[in-house]
Amino acid sequence: MTIRYSVSEHVAVLTLDRPEALNALDLDTLVELRTRLADARDDDDVRVIVITGAGTKSFCVGADLKRSLPPSTSFGASFVKPLERAGAEGIYVRLMELGSLRIFKPLIAAINGYCLGGGLELALQCDLRIASKSAVFGLPEAVVASIPGVCGIQALQRAVPSAIAMKMLLTGGRIDAAYAHQVGLVSDLTEPEALLEESLQLARTIAANGPLAVQMIKKVIETSANVPLAQALEFTEMAWGALRDSEDRIEGRKAFAEKRAPRYAGR
DSSP, X not given: OOEEEEEETTEEEEEEOOGXXXXXXXXXXXHXXXXXXXXXXXXXXXXXXXXXXXXXXXXXXXXXXXXXXXOSSOHHHHHTSXXXXXXXXXXXHHHHOOGGGXXXXXXXXXXXXXXXXXXXXHHHTSSEXXXXXXXXXXXXXXXXXXXXXXXXXXXXXXXXXXXXXXXXHHHOOEEEHHHHHHTTSOSEEEOGGGHHHHHHHXXXXXXXXXXXXXXXXXXXXXXXXXXXXHXXXXXXXHHHHHHHTOHHHHHHHHHHHTTSOOOOOOO
């Protein structure tokens, strides 16, 4: 197994477990990662998902270059194949794109050490990124005559100011954790030894909120990202209405009135 998986207090933790390869993503790891993410998505006990890397040297350095040389199958022949077969035939970037999994539970990347290439693209697909002070970020694909093939070009442009994203993309250069925090690539910095616990504490704080509301907020954000404001507001009103009479919303108001912690059930 290349992914360690555990669930506690409504939080699923997925750990990339190839420290000898700096947690690089080979085909088996990508398939297992998607399987475990789907498990967490479908488990009603899970409200938040944390992704991290084993060891202290690396969160993830992206694709395992030693095991991802160009295949014998042509790109054109594989391009029209279903996701799993295309991945097996060399279009592994398709397996790294998580949008097709339709996960509306919050994803938190707990980043220790190197977060490079596809590793940064994985982190950019998470809703929150927390980094240890030893973390290093970069998209070095241009250095090896390639491009970020998952979402790095677009997602980095949205995550940080455009000029900074362009410099990182075109030079393949790296930035340290302090600078990543300064430009907003990560929300929090921690000491390396405190990274997982602080990430879990944030996850537990989110998990204590109404789970349907949390997932609906994420759904509204994703649905509204590229539509006119009027349509975004209309969808927001529909989402609010869908939750208006939910058991959790009623429980939240009762708990507030009674000055106690709410007991949410996800209904």
